[in-house]
Amino acid sequence: MQLLETLCRVAAPSGNEAPLTKFLLDYIQRYQSSWRTLPTLLQGEEFQDCIILVFGKPRTAVFAHIDSIGFTVRYGRQLVRIGGPDVETGYQLVGQDTEGPILCRLVVDENTGALSHDFHREIERGTELTFQCDFRETETTVQSCYLDNRLGVWNALRLCETLEDGIIVFSCWEEHGGGSVAYLAKYIYETYGVRQALISDITWVTEGVQPGLGVAISMRDSLIPRRSYVERIRRIAQEAGIPHQLEVESSGGSDAKELQHGAQPWDWCFVGAPEDNVHSPNEIVDKRDIASMLVLYQVLLKRL
Structure with missing residues (x-):
C-alpha cells in the first residue's frame, strides 16, 4: 500500500495532471526492467499529459484516468x-x-x-x-482522498509487472468531462488494431454492491456497453473463481463514454472495486476488493 499512498499524495486535479505524469514516468523508468515484458512507452506533446504503454502483441487496452476532483x-x-x-x-x-x-x-x-x-x-x-491527504490503513481497509482513481492507477501499474500482451493507458480530464480518451482511442485503434477495453476505475458502494464481496463488473451506468462483451468478462471471472459483483446503475460514467461516443468500434467494460464516501477526503475501500480487482485484470488480459 506504500505505492498507493504515494499516488494519493500527488496533487493532480483535472487539467493539471502533469505532476502525476512525471511521477509515473519516473516510476516506469525505475521499475520496467523488472517487469515480465518490456513495454514500448508512448508519451509527449502529441499525447499531452497522457501515457501509453504497449506490451507484446496487444488485444485489450486498460484505461486508468490519473486526474482527480x-x-x-x-x-x-x-x-x-x-x-x-x-x-x-x-x-x-x-x-x-x-x-x-x-x-x-x-x-x-x-x-x-x-x-x-x-x-x-x-x-x-x-x-x-x-x-489534504490523510492516508489510513487497517488490516481490512484503506481510506484516503483520491482513491478514485489512484487505486485504478495502482491496479494498472501492478498489472504491468506480469503483463505480456496488452496496452495500459493513463488518461486525463475524466473527472471534468473527459477529452483525452477520444484521441488516445483513435491512435490505439489505428496503430495497433485494438478495439476492446477495460476501465480501471473505482465505483460506488450501493445497496447492490457491498464492500468485501469482490470487484464490481458493471453491466451499465449512464451508458450501456455491448452485452456480449460483458458476458465474456463475466464468464471468465466465474470460471476463474474470482470474487465479483454485478453492478447495474442508471447514472455515472467513466472514460468509457468517449470510447462509446467515438468513431471506432470499441467494446468496453468498467471493472473496479467499490468505495464508500465517494469524492470526499474519506474514500474507503476494502482490501479484499482491491485484491480481486488486480487478479481479475491479470486473468482478463490473458484470456480476452
Whole structure:
C-alpha cells in the first residue's frame, strides 16, 4: 500500500495532471526492467499529459484516468468545483501559488451553497486546491482522498509487472468531462488494431454492491456497453473463481463514454472495486476488493 499512498499524495486535479505524469514516468523508468515484458512507452506533446504503454502483441487496452476532483480559486475567496467533489465546511484543502504553500479550510455557505476558503490571504486566481491527504490503513481497509482513481492507477501499474500482451493507458480530464480518451482511442485503434477495453476505475458502494464481496463488473451506468462483451468478462471471472459483483446503475460514467461516443468500434467494460464516501477526503475501500480487482485484470488480459 506504500505505492498507493504515494499516488494519493500527488496533487493532480483535472487539467493539471502533469505532476502525476512525471511521477509515473519516473516510476516506469525505475521499475520496467523488472517487469515480465518490456513495454514500448508512448508519451509527449502529441499525447499531452497522457501515457501509453504497449506490451507484446496487444488485444485489450486498460484505461486508468490519473486526474482527480478539486477546486479552482476564482476571485477573492471564491472557489469553483473541478468535477464533482463532496463539499462540507471544514474539509482541509492544500495547494500552492507563487507566494508559497497553502493550507486552508473549505467553507460552504449555509444559505446559498457558495464555496469559499478561509486562508489568511488572497490566493492567486486559477490556483488549484485539493483535499489534504490523510492516508489510513487497517488490516481490512484503506481510506484516503483520491482513491478514485489512484487505486485504478495502482491496479494498472501492478498489472504491468506480469503483463505480456496488452496496452495500459493513463488518461486525463475524466473527472471534468473527459477529452483525452477520444484521441488516445483513435491512435490505439489505428496503430495497433485494438478495439476492446477495460476501465480501471473505482465505483460506488450501493445497496447492490457491498464492500468485501469482490470487484464490481458493471453491466451499465449512464451508458450501456455491448452485452456480449460483458458476458465474456463475466464468464471468465466465474470460471476463474474470482470474487465479483454485478453492478447495474442508471447514472455515472467513466472514460468509457468517449470510447462509446467515438468513431471506432470499441467494446468496453468498467471493472473496479467499490468505495464508500465517494469524492470526499474519506474514500474507503476494502482490501479484499482491491485484491480481486488486480487478479481479475491479470486473468482478463490473458484470456480476452
